[in-house]
Structures are given as structure tokens and as C-alpha cells.
Amino acid sequence: MSTQRYRELFNRELNRRKLLAYGAAAGAGAAFGPRALTLAQDGTIDTTDWTPETIVAQAGTLEVDTAAECAQVVPLDYEGEVSYWYVGPADSEPQITHDIDAEFWAAFAETYPNITVNITRLTYNDMLDQIRTAALGNAAPMVAKMPILWGVEFAAKGQLQEFGPADAGYPVEEYWPGAMKSVTYDGKTYGVPTNNETMALIWNAALFEEAGLDPDSPPATWDDVVAYSKQIKENTGKDGYGLVARVNAGNTPFRFMPAMWAYGGGALDEAAEAPTYEEIWINNEGSIAALQSHYQMYVTDKSVPTSALTNTQAENQAPFISGSLGMMIAHPAEYAQMNDMAANADEADREIADQVVANMRYGFLPEGPTGRRAVVFGGSNVHVFEPSVVDGGNVDLDAARALIAFSTGPEWSTKLAWVGSNPSNIRGFQTSWMKERLDSIPFLDVTTSMLPYGIPFPVVPESTEIMNIIVPDMLQNALTESMSVEDAANNAASQIEEIRGDGL
Amino acid sequence: MSAITGSQPTTEPPAPEERGPGLAGRIAALPGDIARHWSDYLYILPALGIMLVVIAYPIFYTVRLSFYSTPANLAMDDKIWIGLDNYRRILTSDSFRSVTRNTLEWTVFSTFFAYVIGLGAALVIQREFPGRSIVRGVLLIPWVISYVSAAYIWKWLYHSDYGLINDTLIRLNIVDQNINILDNIHRALPALIIANIWKEFPFAMIMLLAGLQGVPDQLHRAAKVDGAGTWARFWHITMPQLKSVSVVTILLLMLTNLNSFTLVWVMTGGGPAGSTDIWITQIYQLAFGRTRFGVASAYSVILFLIMMALGYFYVKALTRGDAEREGA
């Protein structure tokens, strides 16, 4: 078992940083007070108790026998074949991600020695186009794991089979309600969540100090983000906030929608108590305020990277690690990534990079003016395609069930989410692997405790288009000043109306 | 260069279309002619077969789909017949106007400068000097490397925060702090055009270089004896000789630019705020980003028609020499 290696990887410098990390985490979580986690007793998740402390307390209290659980779904000697597409670890991702991937397939082959899996690894940026084309040309795989935003379009087109956690042997209560919402279309379930995560705010404490800000407290509101960003730029010359606004990049909505929601806006009414997805909020007062705040940073204050409009989030990491970016919304995986980058830096850079790593703080995302805090409920789901669109015209459903049961159970939904996410199966939070992750990955407790603030993207077939194109387009229209802020918002609203209305 | 003038048609009897009796007579004679020449067709069959496979079905598919609406919530089989509605929407939309303007700027400026720089390069390169073939080889490299590589190289050069170009501008005191280039609606398209010229001028250069080899020396010497200056000789002797190769080069460049997808897509994706969106990226975005295959197909058909018009001139330019020979 290579868990020892994982630990070594992340323990570099950890002791020095741990104190600071927990300090920050406690500061961020303090608003909720100490409570005990009452998870899974009645099968539901009480999100009010979801704090860094309760998450830590819960981990390591449960033993899991994955093979035994799977055997109840599909016999372990089942003979079959299944084709499977997923976003595999990219070349430049940390070694640990590659190792866990390899370990997973070895473990699956050991548990189900007679099931052949035809694996296709794709990249995040290419997969959507490729899987759309494949489904259109009846060449889809039997099973595919897709980022949370994409599935509903395929469900609406009738290309996915009805398939829920129960089909993989797990009660639906073992998954986050937000995650289940993302696989439910027209009252039916079209997938099983594999992992869920929320992002957090990450900042460079040394740069905060240099700018005359309190190094240990993140901006409490989005208005503070704007003010802090300006102050950092003015006092240090470095960029304040890591804004990204590239079109057709999944990163943009993950960074911008939290601000929209916090200000009381949204694309549709996905941030409402009971969303109907019938109303368009993208040009309401809150949305315009959010857009205005970003306009302020990019155009008026020029306190964010100049290349924001062509950047994806990946391009913010290096500036951050080299100490020239103050704060950004970061995915949990980015910590490992930046650590990796620091380790590979040459001597002169390494000193700076190590300092930045030591000064890195994670906290909750800021609130809006009315105290609303929101974050995108992210993650992935695994889906089973209809035989009619699958290459060869048939689906080995039992092989698919075996693979899904194996990968979405508490053990592997925890391990596969190692550096960057969280188990979809909430029993995963109670396992020893979760404990190990919490012990070895700084700030994981902070990002994890953002989960209750997670808002799923609208569950409508046009969601991908709205989030990846219309929302970034709106940002670009406003930030390049080719439209006024209001016009950009109204233009986005009319586009949404058009595609929701008659589907152009 | 004039070996052809001596060539007799061939061992084959001339085909009816070159003989030119009345139309009715030609049609009547056609089956017999085809039968007589059946073995000739075997030579071109593989080429035509591959062309047909790769072109015929896609054209049929695209034209048909252009009459349908394909919303995100419907499977392809449930698409809705809407007649010419896609065409009406495209032609009346604001975005069509701005995308068309971008496409024209992109195509015209890229082609013009690639041609002019290529011509200048060809004129200098055909002088004899030490290291000439090395210089020629180096100038050809941008044309040989892939568009993906070129796109990333230039994206990195233009980078608003870490780019070499920003650094150079600051060193030359042209600007006093980093400017945004690919993130600016006024600068992004010109920046892309410069990258595209870098990629394409070598093609114009090599075509024109070949054309220059065909300019007879005697003409220049005679003109020199008559006291014509460099410019006069260039304008009155070289350019007329380069006319046909120039037409072919310019048309090929225009077709390449109208079809140029990778460079724009990788560098800006059509942004910021649509300022570098050209027809071809718009089509890709409609089809893949927005799954509006119907509208994308209608867009494609419009683009076809424009390309066909250009193609007509292209074919005419390519075959002018043939026609002159065969007409003689």
C-alpha cells in the first residue's frame, strides 16, 4: 500500500504549516460554534453540523469491506465487458493522482477478475465535445464519468439510462441531496455521484501583511474582496484577486457564480429555496452588483491579472505560488498541484515558492451584502448510456453495475477523490482513508466544510451552454467595455430566454 | 519553361468536349465516348472514390440539417423541421454582422500582408548570397510547423502578464506598463493576424520564388540596357510575369484563411467578447459549444456558397494555362 508515500508527499513542511492551517480553519469555522456531527444515523445529512471540527471528529470511525458490499450487487465471479470513459489524470498532474488511478484499476481487476474494462481517458477540456459527438454518432461508451454540469443534457436527449444509487446497491440517502439533484431530470435518476467538492478562498498571508491587511483573516464579503484586491495592488504592485473569465472554460462559472449568488443573483433561480428554473435572474439587481464588482476590479482598479479574459484557473497557480497574486478561489486539488510546482522549481524560485506555501491560507468564500455565502456544488457523476447510442448497440448492465458499485462506494469514492475532492458516498467521510486525507492534506477540512453552502448548477439541458458560454460571454462583454454592465446582463438574459424558449 | 508548347495532344483521340460540335451531338455521342474511354477512368477512380466518400455524404448531411432546429433537450432523431428559419435568423442577427466583419478583416489583412511580405522575401531570397539556402530554409520553418504549436507559441509571446512582447514594448518605451493584448477587444484581432502572417508568408514566398525562376533573364538585361531602374524593371517586367502565380497564391491564402480554425480557437476561442470570432469559430461554437447543429449547418452552407464563388476564380486561375494550350 502506498499510502505511506502519500503521507510523505504531503508532510513536506507540513508540521510548520499545520498550526497556521488549523488556526485559519478554526477562524473560518468559528461562526458556527462547536457542534457534534450526527451523520448518517437517520440516513440524512444535517448540514448545520458540517464544520471543520465535526468532519475531523467523524473520520476514521468506520470499517468498510468493499468486495463484500459489491458482491451483493453483482457476484464477484461475474464475467463481462464494459467500456468506460472518464477524465483521466493529465500528464502534468501530480504523481499521486496517477498512482491512485493505477491502484484503483488494479483493485478492480482483483475484485472482479472476469470483467474486462475498456478504459478511455480523456482530458477535461476535450471530453465534452468528444462525448457529444460520440453519442450523436452512436459510438458512446457504456459507462462514463462526467463533471456534474454535463449529464443533464444527455439525459434530456434520451441518451442515458435510468440508473441510480439503488442500482449499485447503495441507499440514495448515502449521497448528498445536492448531488442527487444534479442527476435527476424530469423526476427520474440518471446517474450516481462519484465525488463532490466545493472550493474555498486561498490567500497569501505574507502578501496580505505587506499590503497592510490582517494576514490571518480573509475578506468577509465580496465588497471586501474588491477593496482588498485594490489595496494589494496599490501597496505591493502585485495582483490582488485571481479573476478568470475565459469563454468555453469550465473554470469561469466556478469562480464567478459564487459571487452572483452571494449578491442575490443567479443565472436562473437555482439559488432560490425551491428552484423552478423558470425564472431568469441573470439581470436582476444581485447579478448586476456581482458583475459590477468584477468590472471594478478589472477595469477601474486594474487590481487583477491583465490576462484574466484568456486565463483559465490553471494559469493563476504559478503567479500565486511565485508570490505575485494575493488571493483566489481555489479547488482543493490546487494545493497539491502548487506544492508539486514548488518542489520542481529551481533553487532561487524554490525559496519564494516554499515561503508562499508556508504563507498559504484557506478560508471560506466571502459573503454577499446580505450575509449570503454560496459556492458551486461541484464534483462528478457516473452515467450509463442507452444501448441505442452505445458502440455495438448493447450494454452489459451487470458489468456496468459492478464497476459503478465498486467506484462509488465509501472506499473508492474516498480514495479516487484523494487530492482534490470528497467522497460522494457519505459513509466515506467516516473511513480511515478520510482521516488519513485530513491528516495529510492541509485545509481539506475547510474546503469540505463549504459543502453545505454548495448550490448545484441549474438542472436544465441548456445548463452547460449557460454556464460555459453565456455567463463568461456576459463577463467579457462587461470587462472589455464592449457593453455597459447592465447591457451585458440584459443581453445574457435575452440569450437565455431565447435558448430556453424555442431552442433556436 | 516552354516545353509544353511542342506537345501534341496525345495518342488518344480528343474528347467531345474539346472538339465542340453542337450540344445535342455531344450528348448523343457521350455514352459511346465513355465506353471507349472506360479504362481511362480506372486511373482516376481511387482519387475520385476517396473524394466522394469524404465529401458527398457530409454535404448532403449538412444541407439537410440546415433546415432543422436541434435544441439541447431533443435527441437528433427528434429534430424539428423549420425550413429556412435558420438562414433567416443568421442573416438578420447582429452577431452575423460582427462575425462577418471580423472574418473579412482577418482574411483580407492576413492575405494581403502574407502576400506582400512573401513577395518581398522572394525578391531578396532569389539574389545569390552566401548562406542563401539556409536563410530560405529558416524563413520556411513557420509554414512547416503545426498550427497548434504556432498558436501556443504566439499565445505565450502575447501573454499580458508574462509575455515577451509586453516586455519588449516596455523596453522600447512604447508603453510604460503591461498592456493587455489578447484580452483587449481592439488588439486581439490584429494580434491574431500578425501570428497568422508569420505562419503564412513563407507559403507566399515559396510560390513566388518558384514564379520568379520563370522570369526570363533576357527581359531584364534588355530593360537594363534601355536604362530602366530597379523599380521600373520590377513593375513592368517582374510583376506581369508573376501575375498568374500571384492570383493562385492569393486565392489559396484566402481559402486557407477562411478555413483557418486552429490558430484562432487555441489563442482566443473567438473572444474576448466575440472580437475575434470568425465564421469558422462561430460554426464550431454553435455546433459543439451550444449543440445547435441546425444553425451551425445553415452557417456552413452560407460559407460553402461564398467559398464556391472564390473557388470558381481559383479553378479558373489554376486552369487558365491549360485552357490557353488546349484552345490553341
Place this chain on the structure above:
Amino acid sequence: MSSNYERTAGSRKRLDAWGIAGWVFLLLLLVFTVVPLAWMLSTALKTQLGALQFPPRWIPTNPTTENFRMLLDPNDDIGRRFLRYMLNSLWVSTATTVVGVLVAVPAAYAFSRFRFPGRNSLFYGVLLRNMFPAVIFLIPLFILMRNLRLVNSYGSLIITYLTFGLPLSIWLLKGFYDNIPVQLEQAARIDGASRFQAFIRIVMPLSAPGIVATAIYSFILAWNEYVYALTFITDDRKLTVPVGLQRFFSEYVANWPGLMAAAFLMSIPVVVMFLVLQKYFVRALTEGAIKQ
């Protein structure tokens, strides 16, 4: 072959303003051409953080060949895949080139020599292939390739790439055959050679530069193609190198030096090939295509 009228004594004696302008222009053009390429190489020798410094440095403070080692090391996970992509590209491009020549030569010969009905229309039809933008055909061609059971096989790419290169190849070669006096063939046939033998012995050697040129052209087109490769091939083991290049940008990672190193390495085969064979290319264009 050359017509170097600038070389005459007169222009060498007096400093011709046009001559000087020409050299200055050439110098600027060389800078314009070389700087981006040099910058690619300079970046490839930096670490990820080293590349993100402003002002940027031409000479890396601590140059590293790690990016190249990583890509070329068959024991490294990344290297293994990159080398595999290179081999895949090599195979696809070579197959496209060979088949392309085999298909283009007889077609060009027929268009040049024979006078069959529909000759002109068919010739123009072939040339029209260049009119159709690649992107438009992605979906219908994907469906077609799927029906031909060619998705995720190199066959889909080879067939598609063939049609990119064929129009120019056929046009260029036809120009060559037009220039070869038909009497040469007739003489051979009087000596008892068959039409095929005459073609092989007389016509082929004379059109060799044209064949080399069309081969280079097809190879480069196939080596560099990106959009179809992205759509037709999803199997990681079968990717070609332009698509593989993209793998340096993922959801969470942007590795400029790695990307530049990969771009540099993937350019080497075509650049070297072209530099070695460029004189054939110019000759082929001169003799085959540019006719007065």
C-alpha cells in the same frame, strides 16, 4: 535555373538603394521569423516558475533539460505516451503520404494525357475539395466513419487527410506530366514498351521532383492536423501528437515550458525533413505548377 539579375556588375558597384532596402527587409524578416522560435526553445529550457517571471529572461537563470528528458524518457509515464503519440503520427503521416502518391500519380497522369469525357469537370471537382472547411464536416464525417467502423482507427484519419493533400498533389503532378513531351513516351512504345512500361521508365523519373514535393506536402499536412484527430480518436493510445500536445493544459494545470518543449520536439521531424528536401519543393513548384 536561376535568373539573378541583381548579380550584374552594375548593381554591385554602386550601392543600390533597393539593394540595401532588400537586405534590411531580410534582416527584419529573419528577426520576425526566428524570435518566436527561439522564444519557444528558451521557454522549454525553463522551470514552470522560471517561465513566469516578468520581465522575462532570454537565458534561463537555471536552465533545465528536464522538460525534454521527461518527454523523451521511455521509462517515464509522460515520455512513454509522448513517444507513442510521435510514433502514431509518424505512422498516420507516412501511410497518408504513400497512399496519397499512389492515388495521385495515376490520376494526374490520366488528367494530363487522356481525353475522356468529363475530364475537365472531374479535374475541377477534385480541386474543389479545398473549398470545404474542415470544421463543418466534423459531425457528418464522424457518423460516416462510425458506419465504416473506422472510429478510433488510423484509417479514419488517413482517408480524411488524403483528401486534404490530393487536390494540390494532382494539380502539381499534372503540371509535370503536361511538361513531359509525349513524343518521349511514343518513342518508347515504338521500341516495344507497353503504356505502363513507358510510364514507369520515362515519365516517373522525369516527374520525381514533383512526387517528392507532393509527398512532403502530404506528410506535413497529416503530421500537423488537429481538429479531425481530436474528434475521430478518443483512445489515448492512438492519439496523434498535435492532440497529445493539448495534454499539457488540463483543468488544473498550465505548464508552458512543458508545452513549448513538446511543440519543439514535434516540429523537429517535419522541419528537418523539409529543410533537407526544400530544393525539390521549389523545383517542383517551378517546373510543375508555375507555367508561363
